[in-house]
Amino acid sequence: METNPNPNPPARSKMLRQSSLAPESEENAAATSTEEAEAEEQEAINSRLGLMYLANEGDLEGIKELLNSGTDVNFQDIDKRTALHLAACQGSTDVVQLLLDHNAVVDAKDRWGSTPLADAVYYKNHDVIKLLEKHGAKPPGTFRIALWRGIQVAVKTLGEEVFSDDDKVEAFRDELALLQKMRHPNVVQFLGAVTQSSPMMIVTEYLPKGDFCSYLKRKRSLKPKVAVKFALDIARGMNYLHEHKPEAIIHRDLEPSNLLRDDSGHLKVADFGVSKQLKFANTVKENRPITSQDASWRYVAPEVYKNEEYDTKVDVFSFALILQEMIEGCPPFSTKPENEVPKLYVSNERPPFRAPTKHYAHGLKELIQECWSDEPFKRPTFRQIIARLDDINNQLAQNRHWKIGDLNCFRNLEAFMKRNRLNPSIRSSSSTIR
Known part of the structure; x- marks a missing residue:
């Protein structure tokens, strides 16, 4: 038998156009598409890593080119460090300014909890410190994970430079005094403190699932039943603070990064660095205007921004923004610079409702609107909010029960009809029923 000198058929030339009906054409197109997608993905990865390298080197022009081409300014490496972290470490003021101009997250935390400002303080880059604070x-209160009596704990540390600032020392001791009084499942548990030596520290329980801000970035929008569950956690913790005896406690900086998730997935209110106690009156008036270093502008109530008297209802305003963020999948006015957002609140503008109407069912939208009312006295208390959320939660559960019930009925009917087809005696006996 004559052997084929060329057992493998010759490959088609890729230089020539192929038949539109060739069986390999779709496979080739799919392979080409996959290769192109992989190449694009690799190019994106290279550009992000390039951004990190150039930020470390202080290459302003190279960074401009990458950012203008669409490279993600907030890319985090394996240690969750951003280009802003690296530029802050190196003291590259121009690079820091450029990154901030392109909406770099100013308080991004790496895997050890350090922010660009904390890094700038550590390396004594004073111009960068001023720029970041602006x-x-x-402020550079840094969290670290440590072992205490054989268990992991979170340690909040204030550096030596804080001792020269009487206001910061007083704020730290006020936070300590507050934490010592608190015992609630939805409030972070205080364990101990170091106050007589430098650095001063506060030791609290460690919650390895991290802050709610990171969770929302990963999950984007949440299902209504999940959002309501988290909202109840926040409301219960805040109600405990507001009804604390003998003095109510105002958090004043309620935002997703100050909410931590425990092992069971529930939220706990944390970080009382700027909290206030209502000791002798029903309202508080600051001696100086609140700055963006004191609280997040994106979640601050308008009366705080205007330096007016305020009460516990400022936390209700912040709560409304967080609840809406859970449904919408993005922070309030996410496309606006943070320092512009409170001006919108003052002019009575609120984040738009873009999610489908069904996601705000059973009065959820109306509750949010009441909570962020421009007039504080019209905002409900957290005790009232809990009652409303419980009612919404029950209605959501009831709807789910009916859906499952309908499905089970359908399955039972389908099974009965199948048995009826297979067993004529059932059909004949059932037909005699009157």
Whole structure:
């Protein structure tokens, strides 16, 4: 038998156009599409890593080119560090300014909990410190994970530079005094403190699932039943603070990054660095205007921004924004610079409702609108909010029960009809029923 000198058929030339009916044409197109997608993905990864390298090197022009081409300014490496972290470490003021101009997250936390400002303080880059604080970076209270009596704990540390600032020392001791009084499932548990030596520290329970801000970034929008569950956690913790005896406690900086998730997935209110106690009156008036270093502008009530007297209802305003963020999948006015957002609140503008109407069923939208009312006295208390949320939660559960019930009925009917087809005696006996 004559052997084929060329057992493998010759491959088609890729230089020539193929038949539109060739069986390999779709496979080739799919392979080409996959290759192109992989190439694009690799190019994006390379550009992000390039951004990190150039930020470390202080290459302003190279960074401009990458950012203008669409590279993600908030890319985080394996240690969750951003280009802003690296530029802050190096003291590259121009690079820091450029990154901030492109909406870099000013308080991004790496895997160890450090922010760009904390890094700038550690490396004594004073110009960068001023620039970051101007853009709303929080004071350098740094969280670390440590072992205490054989268990993991969170340690909040204030550096030596805080001792020269009487206001910060007083705020730290006020936070300690508050934490010592608190015992609630939805409030972070205080464990101990170091106050007589430098650095001063507060030790609290460690919640490894991290803050709610990171969770929302991963999940985007939440289902209504999940959002209501989290909202109840927040409301219960805040109600405990507001009804605390003998003095009510105002958090004043309620935002997703100050809410932590425990092992069971429930939320706990944390970070009382700017909280206030209503000791002798029903309202508070600051001696100086609140700055973006004191509280997040994106979640601040208008009366706080205007430096007016305020009460516990400022936390209700912040709560409304967080609840809406859970449904919408993005922070309030996410496309606006943070320092512009409170001006919108003052002019009575609120984040738009873009999610489908069914996601705001059973009065959820109306509750949010009441909570962010421009007039504080019209906002409900957290005790009232809990009652409303419980009612919404029950209605959501009832709807789910009916859906499952309808489905089971359908399955039972389908099974009966199947048995009826297979067993004529059932059909004949059932036909005699009157």
